Amino acid sequence: MNAPLFKFGLFGNEVSLIVAFIIGIGFGFFLERAGFGSARKLAAQFYFRDMAVFKVMFTAIITAMLGLFYLSWIGWVDLSQVYLVPTNVWPDLLGGLILGVGFVIGGYCPGTSCVAGATGKVDGYWFILGLVFGIFAFGEAYPWISDFYNSSYMGQITLPQLFNISYGVLVFVVVLIALGGFLLAEKVEKYFAKKDAEAAR
Amino acid sequence: MDTLTETIPASKTETKKTVKEKTAQPYWNPYFSGIGLGLVLLAAFVIMGRGLGASGAFSTVVAVGVNTIAPHHAEGNTFYQGYLSDGVSPFKNWLVFEVLGLIVGGFISGALAGRVKKMTEKSAHISFNKRYMFAFIGGALMGIGAKLARGCTSGQALTGGALLNVGSWIFMLMVFAGAYAAAYFVRRQWL
Numbered sequence: 001m002n003a004p005l006f007k008f009g010l011f012g013n014e015v016s017l018i019v020a021f022i023i024g025i026g027f028g029f030f031l032e033r034a035g036f037g038s039a040r041k042l043a044a045q046f047y048f049r050d051m052a053v054f055k056v057m058f059t060a061i062i063t064a065m066l067g068l069f070y071l072s073w074i075g076w077v078d079l080s081q082v083y084l085v086p087t088n089v090w091p092d093l094l095g096g097l098i099l100g101v102g103f104v105i106g107g108y109c110p111g112t113s114c115v116a117g118a119t120g121k122v123d124g125y126w127f128i129l130g131l132v133f134g135i136f137a138f139g140e141a142y143p144w145i146s147d148f149y150n151s152s153y154m155g156q157i158t159l160p161q162l163f164n165i166s167y168g169v170l171v172f173v174v175v176l177i178a179l180g181g182f183l184l185a186e187k188v189e190k191y192f193a194k195k196d197a198e199a200a201r
Numbered sequence: 202m203d204t205l206t207e208t209i210p211a212s213k214t215e216t217k218k219t220v221k222e223k224t225a226q227p228y229w230n231p232y233f234s235g236i237g238l239g240l241v242l243l244a245a246f247v248i249m250g251r252g253l254g255a256s257g258a259f260s261t262v263v264a265v266g267v268n269t270i271a272p273h274h275a276e277g278n279t280f281y282q283g284y285l286s287d288g289v290s291p292f293k294n295w296l297v298f299e300v301l302g303l304i305v306g307g308f309i310s311g312a313l314a315g316r317v318k319k320m321t322e323k324s325a326h327i328s329f330n331k332r333y334m335f336a337f338i339g340g341a342l343m344g345i346g347a348k349l350a351r352g353c354t355s356g357q358a359l360t361g362g363a364l365l366n367v368g369s370w371i372f373m374l375m376v377f378a379g380a381y382a383a384a385y386f387v388r389r390q391w392l
Contacts, residue, residue, distance in 0.1 A: 004250025017298045019248055024302020025309070026241035027253055027355075032310035034234035039322035039336075041228070043391040046384040052231040057359060059235025064242040064363035071247065083251045085351050085361055087368030092357075095350025096372035098342050100379025105387050106339015107322060109354040110347060111255035113340065114300060115307030120319040122329075123336040128259075130337035134344020135256070135263045142280035149349065159365040170365060182232075 003071070007081040028115055037115040039107025039123060046104045048192045051185035058178040069171045089152035106130065226314040242363060251295070252360025256347040258300035260284050265291050280348075326389040335390055 002008040006016055034056045035041040044050035071077040103109055108116055108127045116124025142149070160170045228234075245252055264284035268275040275281040285291050311317045323332040347353035350372050352361070358376060361369020 003247045005248050007250040013293075016249065016295060017293065020295045020298035021302040021305075023241060023245050023248070023253070024299035024304075025306035026244070026302075027238070027299070028303035028306025028308075029310040030234050030237040030241060030306075031303075032307040032316070033229040033237065033314075034231060035228035037307060037311060037316070040324075040391060043384075046380045047388065047392060049392075052228075055231035056235040056238060057354075057362070059232050060239035060242060060359060061362040063236050063239025064246065065365070067239070067243040068246050068363065077247055081250045082246050082364065084364055084366050085357065085368060087366065087371070088351070089368070089371060092350045092368040092372045093375050095346045095348070096357075096375030097346070097379040099346030099350065099353065099372075100376040100381075101383040102339045102342030102344075102346055103354075103376065104339075104380040104384045105390075106336050106343055107391075108336075108339070109255070109343060110259060111253075111300075111303060111353070111355045114255065114304050115311075116322070118304045118307040119311035119317045122319065122321045123323065123332055126333040126336035127340040127343075130340025130342075131256070131259055131344045132263055132340075133337070134341035135260050135348055136267070136344075137341065138345050138348040139260075139263060139267065139278060139280045142278060145349075146279070154367065157367045159367055159370060162367050167365075174365070 001076045003077045004081050007078070027111070028118070031112055031115045032119065036112045037119045037121065037124075039116065039121070042109075042112060043104060043107050048188050049196075051189055054185055055182060058181060062175050062178050065171055065174065069167065073168075084156040084158070086156050087154040088150065089154060091149055091151065102134075225316045225318075238359075239363070242359060245360075246363075249295070252356065252364070253299065254296045254352065254356035254360070255300055255303065256344070256353040257296040257356060258294070259344070260348065261291050261294055261297055324389065324391055326392075332390065335387065 005011070006019075011019075031037070035052060036056070041050060042053055045053035068077060068079070068082070072079045099109070106113075106127045108124060110131055113124050113127040113131065117128060158167075160167045163170070242253055261284045264275065264281040267278075267281055268285055275285065284294075308317065321329055321332055323329070327335075343353065347357075350357055350368075352358075352369075352372070354376065357366075357369045358373040360366075362373055
């Protein structure tokens with residue numbers, strides 16, 4: 001098998017849009033199944049009441065990461081053909097920070113707000129309006145911030161390349177960190193459930 | 202007469218039962234949902250050679266909106282131009298179709314589990330209008346942050362996380378740092 005299939009010309013642009021729609025359905029389905037159409041469920045992560053955001057995200061990351069690692073190992077997927085967003089250290093750092101603050105204030109992220117809207121959450125619609133406004137504000141400010149936006153450019157670079165260690169070793173380390181994180185998340189949830197029960201008494 | 206008085210309370214309990222049956226099902230186990238999500242992401246990598254996304258589709262909407270109202274203004278802005286291609290419709294875009302699917306998929310899952318309902322997510326401590334204001338402000342910050350970082354929780358954290366992308370891991374750590382740092386100040390909205 002030669003994959004990514006699209007990059008090896010198995011189908012064209014028109015078909016890729018149908019693929020996009022079907023993949024989107026899967027994406028939205030599992031987000032909603034996880035409870036990510038609910039702002040209270042998502043925000044609970046940041047009060048240690050429900051660590052589902054961390055658990056779902058890292059389970060998804062290690063599933064896709066391991067799948068891609070093995071598929072490239074047996075030679076089915078050409079990793080160089082999988083698109084990597086280039087790294088710009090400071091914009092990535094500041095953007096992440098602003099987005100994190102927005103996450104706990106707004107209760108959603110762009111993807112989950114779509115699921116919230118689709119399942120009738122009125123606050124989800126307001127979030128989407130805010131999102132559109134924020135992107136517009138960024139667009140209007142772009143001529144003035146484009147220097148910063150393009151600063152600290154490192155190109156398309158992965159953690160194994162940065163630390164100069166093998167892909168397999170790094171995959172293994174990330175799996176270990178995630179498993180440790182899951183154990184910790186379970187403990188934290190139990191601790192706060194107990195604390196809340198005592199406070200309610 | 203006897204039969205009549207008996208049938209009325211019986212029908213009352215029956216309507217109560219049908220209301221109860223409509224209550225929402227519990228969410229799936231997070232690890233199970235996470236594996237599902239991870240397999241969707243893996244499918245995107247293997248079939249398309251790219252990951253998932255969300256904020257990009259909204260950027261297309263904004264760019265098209267600006268271009269429709271003020272075409273000259275959009276022409277001079279390289280950010281908007283990045284989403285406006287010559288000849289083909291900007292909406293014939295991979296992320297736009299993926300987000301349309303995302304909405305449909307979210308609705309299908311919600312409908313099957315009895316979770317589609319007009320409501321607002323908030324604690325009892327704040328008013329509806331305040332919640333809508335916070336949702337708008339949070340959304341606006343999210344839009345700015347996602348554009349600055351070239352992606353949101355889907356395109357950067359999830360996709361780049363699985364690809365071990367350096368910028369995505371910086372981004373992801375900062376998302377959690379920012380959210381935990383600000384959580385205290387908006388706790389009444391949620392707890």
